[in-house]
Each structure stands twice: as structure tokens, then as C-alpha cells.
Amino acid sequence: MVYIAKVAAAIAAVCFAGSAIAHPGEHHDHSAIKREVKARDQFAAAGKRSLNACSNSLKAREFNSRSVARRAERARSLRERRGITTKAKKYRRDLATLEVYEAVDHNETSLGYTTATPEATIFSANTSCILAPENTDGPYYVTGELIRENVTEGQVGIPLYLEVQYVDINTCLPIEDVYVDIWNCNATGTYSGVESGQAGLDTTFLRGIQKTDAEGVVTFETIFPGHYDGRATHxxxxxxxxxxxxxxxxxTGGTVPxxxxxxxxxxxxSAVEATYPYNTNTQAVTTNADDMWSIVGAGTTYDPFPEYxxxxxDITDGLMAWIQVGMNTTADQSSSSYYSVAANYEADGGHATTSTTTGGGQGGGQGGNGSAPAS
Structure with a gap:
């Protein structure tokens, strides 16, 4: 029996009071962040209108059907590869109750799903008509990472198989040949590839690049990220x-749409962080509602939470997660304040850039990624 419950978006207040606590070297101007959040949400709303206009086309419906079939096969393949014979579980939120922040139903019997439940119900995407918002790349983006699917490099944590599918907001069809950088901190809140109290310039764990296929898909084998002071887990x-x-x-080269x-x-x-080594992380937890980027503040405009x-x-068996990202192929963020390069990884190792901070106001503490863009 497949057990279902989705992750939840919600309406939450923007929390900008006081100084943000984050990785050493981060600086935050909260007035600038508020302006950027407003601009981001307006951009997301415009993108959603474009997606809504094309989402019911025959080609878009066929595309979504292929996506469902691929995710179902991917889940079966991962379970077989890992030798898992126990029941898989999917978690569901009530999409009609967006006001209730992260309302999660864990009662298998009340959901009424069985082995006969259509795969379209289980493996549909949460963002097929919703634009994922533009957001800062933080102060710890590193160029020159390797093209590879498995980025774990021996890092210990909950295995996470993440599928990201890029969709053109004007056609609702997949975008091929997009090269996608991924990076996150490890189970105890540390980033590779950078200094400032992190793992160092010559490390590359949990970073990599993949190219989208004909269905607009990249997949990464990574671990679930840990937490650190000042930012929600991401x-x-x-x-x-x-x-x-x-x-x-x-x-090298190109644009950053x-x-x-x-x-x-x-x-x-919480379920992940009850396991080792997440449970050794002593840094303070920042909830989604308290994240400086107000990630749950746009209601139904966008949904930054993947299905999983x-x-x-048991969670230690690993997670499969997937999300669709609506993208404007004519955009280029490489010259904007959102784009910040902390280091370049080259043949002889990592090299820090002249500055890895943006914005204003003093940060502090240990661990993190997610500085504000310059105002």
C-alpha cells in the first residue's frame, strides 16, 4: 500500500526583526530583502499567469503524463537498487487548505490510498502550473564544479534522490540542455568549496552539475541538507x-536564467534530524516561517516544496523528491545582484573571489548560505 501526504505551502508573516544569524561573513540589509521579496513575488505571479495560459494544451498534458510514468519507474528502480522490500510511503498535504501551515496527515487509513491508486495521483508534480521564485544564490556559490549525478563524496546522511524538471513558462513544455548547479550544506551545516569557517576551498562535496534531458529533467544523488543558524533548511x-x-x-560561459x-x-x-549525524548539530534551527526570504509568504503563487x-x-531507507521549476528562458541573472560567486574551482583547487558578502548589517554565528542581494 502506498501511503501519501504532501509537503505544504502556507501563508506566513515576513520575519525581519533583529539581526540575522548566519555563516561568518554574511551581511543582511533587511529593508533591501523586503524590497526583493516583493519584487520576487510579483515576478512569480506574472510567471504563473503565463503557465496557466498553456497548462491545458494537449502537448502539456502529454508531457505531464510522461513525467508521472518516469517518476514511478524511478521510484521502483531506486527501491530495487537499494534492496528495499518494505512499503514505500508518500506524504500529502491538503492543497485546498493552504492557510493551514504544513498540515500533514500521517494516517494511512484516513487517506484511502491503496496499491490500486493511480500513479498519476502519487507521482504528479506540485508545480506544473506554479512558478518557482527567483532567489539569491547566497554567498557560497562556487563555479567550476564537475558535471556529475552523484555528489555525496562519502558524506553521511539520509540519501536524497532529487529530480528537478525545468518547464518553459510560456509553453508549459520541457527545457532541454539546461546545465543545473546544485549545492547544499552537509548534515551538520557545513558547506564545501569555501572558507569562512566552512570545509575549505579545495573541497567539493554536495556540489555538482547536470544537464537537463529532452524532458527537462536533471537528477542528483545527494543527502538531505542539515540546518544552520539564520536560514531554513534548503x-x-x-x-x-x-x-x-x-x-x-x-x-563555462552562457546565461543564468x-x-x-x-x-x-x-x-x-524533524524526522531527518532525529537520525545520526543530524542529531549532533548544535546550531539553532530556523523554521520555514521565520526564514528571511519569506518562502511561504506567496500563498498559491508558487510552491518551493518538493513532493517526496x-x-x-523508514526514513533511513532514503528519500526520492521531485519538483518542477517554471523558468523564463529569456532571463539572465548573471549580471544581477542575485548572482554572487564566492570561489572558483580550478585544476589546482579552489580560489576565493575578492568578496563573498552582499547587502548590509552585521551577521554572525556559524554555518549557512543565503545572503541578501545588494540593494
């Missing part, structure tokens, strides 16, 4: 188009 994504692929297995972050609901985060599936009956 994974960074940055999309490139029209790049050149180098002989050393990385990319989308910068975003994927977030996870509190119930899932327990591959077995």
Missing part, C-alpha cells in the same frame, strides 16, 4: 543556458 539550484562544456568535465532554492517542510526536517517519497518504511 538546497540551492542555479540554471545555465548556452554554455560551453570543457574537457575537464565542467562548464534562474536562481532558486528548494525547501523542505518541518515534519520532514519514503523509499521504504
Amino acid at each position: 538546497t540551492h539550484l542555479l540554471a545555465h543556458q548556452n554554455v560551453s562544456v570543457l574537457a575537464n568535465g565542467t562548464i 534562474h536562481i532558486g532554492q528548494v525547501f523542505y517542510n518541518e515534519v520532514l526536517r 517519497l519514503y523509499l521504504g518504511d
Whole structure:
């Protein structure tokens, strides 16, 4: 029996009181953040209108059907590969009750799903008609990472198989040949590739690049990110188009049409952090509602939470998660204040740029990624 419950978006107040606590070197101007959040939400609303105009076309419906079938096969393949024979579980939110923040129903019998439940119900995407918002890449983005699917490099944590599918907001069809950077902190809140109290410039764990296929899909094998002071738990994504692929297995040039972050609901985060080594992390937890970027403040305009599936009956069996990202292919964020490069990874190792901070106001504490863009 498949057990279903989705992650939840909600309406929450923007929390900007006091100084943000974050990784060393971060600075935050909360007035600038408030302006950027407003601009982001207006951009998201415009994108959603574009998606709504094309979402019922025959090609868009066929595309979504193929996506459902692919995710179902991916889940079966992952379970077989990991030797999991216990029941898979999917968690569901009530999409009609967006006012109730992260209302999660864990009662299998009350949901009424059985092995006969159509895969379209289980493996549909939460964002097929919703634009994922533009968001800062934070102060710890590193260029020159390798093209690879598995980015774990031996990091210990809950296995996370993440599928991201890029959709053109004007056609509702997949976008092929997008090179997608992914990065997040490890189970105890530390980033690779940077200094400022982190793992160091010559480390590359939990970072990598993949190219979208004909269905607009990239998949990464990673671990569920840990938490750190000042930011809600998240994974960074940055999309490139029209790049050149180098002989050393990385990319250069091109445009940056989308910068975003994927977030996870509190119930899932709590379940992960009850396991080792997450439970050794002593940094303060910041909830989604208290994140400086007000990630749950746009109601139904966008949804930054992926759907997810327990591959077995225990979270330590691993997670499969998926999300669709609506993207404007004509945009380019590479010259905007959202785009900030902390370091460049080259043949002889990592090299810090001249500055890894943006905005104003003093930050402090340890761990993190998610500085405000310059005003």
C-alpha cells in the first residue's frame, strides 16, 4: 500500500526583526530583502499567469503524463537498487487548505490510498502550473564544479534522490540542455568549496552539475541538507543556458536564467534530524516561517516544496523528491545582484573571489548560505 501526504505551502508573516544569524561573513540589509521579496513575488505571479495560459494544451498534458510514468519507474528502480522490500510511503498535504501551515496527515487509513491508486495521483508534480521564485544564490556559490549525478563524496546522511524538471513558462513544455548547479550544506551545516569557517576551498562535496534531458529533467544523488543558524533548511539550484562544456568535465560561459532554492517542510526536517549525524548539530534551527526570504509568504503563487517519497518504511531507507521549476528562458541573472560567486574551482583547487558578502548589517554565528542581494 502506498501511503501519501504532501509537503505544504502556507501563508506566513515576513520575519525581519533583529539581526540575522548566519555563516561568518554574511551581511543582511533587511529593508533591501523586503524590497526583493516583493519584487520576487510579483515576478512569480506574472510567471504563473503565463503557465496557466498553456497548462491545458494537449502537448502539456502529454508531457505531464510522461513525467508521472518516469517518476514511478524511478521510484521502483531506486527501491530495487537499494534492496528495499518494505512499503514505500508518500506524504500529502491538503492543497485546498493552504492557510493551514504544513498540515500533514500521517494516517494511512484516513487517506484511502491503496496499491490500486493511480500513479498519476502519487507521482504528479506540485508545480506544473506554479512558478518557482527567483532567489539569491547566497554567498557560497562556487563555479567550476564537475558535471556529475552523484555528489555525496562519502558524506553521511539520509540519501536524497532529487529530480528537478525545468518547464518553459510560456509553453508549459520541457527545457532541454539546461546545465543545473546544485549545492547544499552537509548534515551538520557545513558547506564545501569555501572558507569562512566552512570545509575549505579545495573541497567539493554536495556540489555538482547536470544537464537537463529532452524532458527537462536533471537528477542528483545527494543527502538531505542539515540546518544552520539564520536560514531554513534548503538546497540551492542555479540554471545555465548556452554554455560551453570543457574537457575537464565542467562548464563555462552562457546565461543564468534562474536562481532558486528548494525547501523542505518541518515534519520532514524533524524526522531527518532525529537520525545520526543530524542529531549532533548544535546550531539553532530556523523554521520555514521565520526564514528571511519569506518562502511561504506567496500563498498559491508558487510552491518551493518538493513532493517526496519514503523509499521504504523508514526514513533511513532514503528519500526520492521531485519538483518542477517554471523558468523564463529569456532571463539572465548573471549580471544581477542575485548572482554572487564566492570561489572558483580550478585544476589546482579552489580560489576565493575578492568578496563573498552582499547587502548590509552585521551577521554572525556559524554555518549557512543565503545572503541578501545588494540593494
